[in-house]
Amino acid sequence: MTRIQRLFVALALVVSVSSILSAQSRHATTDWDVRPSFKFDALCALNVLSADPYYLEYYKADYERLSRLLKPEELAAFASLKHRIKDENGGIISAHLSLYFSAVEADSLEDLIHVVDDSAAMKRNLQATPYFDEDGWKLYEASRLDLKTAFRALQRIHFESDWEKEVRPRVEEARKKIAADLPKYNIVPAIESVLGTPLASNHITVYLLYYSEPHGIKITGTRFLSHYSYPFRIVLHNAIHEMMHPPYDLAHDPALRADLTLLRSVPYFMNKVEHHDRSFGYNEPDGLVEEDCVQALEEWIAERFIAPQDMKEYWRQQDDGIHVFAVALYSLFKEQHFSDPAEPFPAFLKRMFKEGKFSGNQIEDRNKAFFSAATH
Template sequence: MKRTLLGFALGAALISGQAQAAQHTQWKFTPSVTFDALCLAGVMADDPFYVPYYQKQHDELGAKLTPQARAAFKAITARSKAEGDIASAWLALTFSAAEADTLPELIAAAEHPAAMKARLQASRFWDDTAWARFEALRPDILTVLRWYRDIDFPAYWRADAEGPVKAALAEIAPKLEQTDVMPLVEQVLGRRLDSGEIQVVAARYCRPHGIRVTGDRFLTDPTYPKDRVLSIVGGTSVHEMLHPPFDSKDPRVLAAIAVARADPFVQARFQGHNASFGYNTIEGLFDEDSTQALDQVINERIGFAFKGGDAGERWRAADDGLHVMAAAIYVLMKQEKFLESGQDYVTFLDRMVREGRLAPGKIEALVPAAVRAGPRP
């Protein structure tokens, strides 16, 4: 990103094992009008899952919607959801390859997407189906982006979002500088990240999601209440830097996914879950649950754990109790002292499957009782 608000180095000692060569974390925080525009896709499509998070923006911007723009937002959101994606997250990931810092640059990237496509293809996030969707929806996407231009969305964003985001970033920066995320993340991934820098795109309109995009970047909202913002921004930084935590074509990973597919307890939670949560394939759910288990053990170590470190409460409350595989993997990690072992995640996962610790029919017994009971009514 060209407009960097804050950048600072965080010092910490290197840890043992594979992390001995790990990088020290550099943090950069950047407000972004372009990512915020993309993140409003579900809100402007009147999706009842998103509107409650941004009722004010829905009403104010909705009053300016043309029939064509409204129909385009709905088409983008419906097609994304039908194909198992979250529209805002998919748009943000796709356009992150454009490096567009202004609305005119975003429009130009949609009008002439060859360079964006090439950069996306060169990343680990390339997906043939997702790009086919982009091409099919490109007229609707251009309708939406040109509508943003016509209503001067950047002026609205400056008045509504930029000030609170900058104030929130100034508040949390001194606290984040006490931690070093990169060594533990690289240890569990078993590889170096693209750089030693984490770029936090401070998106005011991305709730309730954290969104991974190309490079060592992710989106999160820093304006949550003060008693929760550090765990949300810090915890999300760890979570999103872990995505994806493995090569999805690795035979060891495929064997573990087969466990989730064959386990009746996992399937009982997966089948029929609210599609707005995302994770609408078992592969996508396993990716997310692996990442959640990993971020929980790391965040407990460095002080960013969600729900005050109560892992059971986290997974009882999240997404209607969907993430039972995360809870099971987390329990195995704690039993096996995973972080202390120096193993990377795929090696650990493979060992759990080969030893029969992670097997169909054994997941429910690993899951804490509160999570097994499901969310409160």
């Protein structure tokens, strides 16, 4: 055997061993944990107590019941959080803060106050995740004084006792039903196959909340927040969806970063970024692209477990129809017979860009074709 032949054999062995190790690191099962959480309900309640009309549509009675107990300076702190996080930076209070506080152990309002006073562990833990960025951290730092005032206000009005009396019983009743059905759905292997990489764990924690409507929120780890009233189908969709954020590793994939940047020159897509209700989030191109990728993947995977929903109606109504890239991707999944694990999603996405599937008017044309096609 020549030196070159030996080299090729060695390389083949490396590739083979790498593939085996990758397969071995993936999971064969899904473990479910469904529970309430005072901590995350308190963080989501900040949306409501900021007097944001978007949330008062869902929680007007709760706002009126709780806000009358608050002092003017306390109400001002809640409003300041909305102004800074949502109005000035296009974020969602509950999503931003739940993600950050999920990086540390904190069960009570006093625990949350301690974290606000000393956030070093939070920062260190967040930096070990894909979700940390300097701008987001600066936004949190600027909000710490208002957060402490808000948490102290919730302590003063006995919000935790109110939650135990008014919220926990409802959530517990819903939890029993959802927890009984989720073990039938082994979603982790399907997600890992599509993404081409293993999740950090096959243990999925669903926090059922009262104050989280109308959102589903991804936090650190294989955990997410959902509303206790959502039907089982939505909770399952939430679980599939939230486990895939982010669906690619842009920090280590410059080619895909360059591809996604091209979407900024597509007027049809950018019109959705720039002209929609900012309460939905997705106020930057990168955020909307990631969400749309995950929405398309969510439906593609969910169809393995439950009957397909009416995707035309869903994407026509979802966030006022802004998810046009999701529609284009989903149509390509069908057209191209997207098949994992032969071609994991990041590789598929790059191939679609290389083949010009999103150039020019392609996204708009695919949306027109999708919504005009006969429903079978």
